[in-house]
Amino acid sequence: MYTIGQVSRMFRLPISTLRYYDKEGLFPGLQRISGVRKFNDTELERLRVIECLKRSGLEIKDIKQFMQWCEQGSSTYALRYEFFQKQQKIMEAELEQMQRTISMIRYKCWYYEQAMKDSSEDHIQDMLPDKLPKQVQALYDHAQGK
Amino acid sequence: MYTIGQVSRMFRLPISTLRYYDKEGLFPGLQRISGVRKFNDTELERLRVIECLKRSGLEIKDIKQFMQWCEQGSSTYALRYEFFQKQQKIMEAELEQMQRTISMIRYKCWYYEQAMKDSSEDHIQDMLPDKLPKQVQALYDHAQGK
């Protein structure tokens, strides 16, 4: 069993954040001994899940809902399964978006490298929108979702 | 040349957002005719870049800085190049993080599918941390950054 200070150090999260999560209901059933929070392995695992779900863009209230389902036992497996299925689809779409964003940024890197060499953007502008060098054209097209 | 209403429709952005961007200095040198904003192709291209940079997680003030460099002409190519280089590195790290997050979510999908079949998590818990089915173990390990 761990105190809030120990958990804070283990996860490199401010104590205030852990208390905030608790207040928001992210640790239903968290044990307390004379008012002091006691985190056990269940809570550590939950905290790992919280960090993952936060990274996936979910809001605290949705994470709270999930934790409540966990608290309710095996009757909510189906709900929890759907929850992750849905989030998986969202994340896969976001991944694609992110890859397009990266293509745009890589294209811009090439663009300014070239602009530095030429001391001008004119030469590049003449190649737009479909006469760029092959590799660069691929980035450019990918960025536009083509 | 386009009015704010036309640009709003073209980009599916609220008019208030475009005005906010302007107020924050994201369109330096935006033309006005008797007080009314007139967006031309330069601003449309800038808006595309703004959306990309926002997706990449940059703050308005950083985007503003970039737009000011654009306004200053060819003397700032090197700065703009570095700007995108830096952002590229950030995004590539974020992409990896995101892929780990997706692995975790895919693992959880499998987990609850299995839990539903077994009507219990016990069987799965016994396989942790390294006796999961091969494909699932790969997801699990990847999620932990291994």
Add this chain to the structure above:
DNA sequence: CCTTGACCTGAAGTTAGGTTTAGGTTCTAC
């Protein structure tokens, strides 16, 4: 003339996810 639609402004309001503050308890060591 006057109404309608599209634009303008500055200022206040909103939201999420925390963080900070002020004041209080509890345990351990000297």
Add this chain to the structure above:
DNA sequence: GTAGAACCTAAACCTAACTTCAGGTCAAGG
């Protein structure tokens, strides 16, 4: 028995990125 460390609470504060509001200008159509 008192000092310090580590915990507790409620409530106020913070920030970014918008959004809403209240009030005003201006051009075109009936």
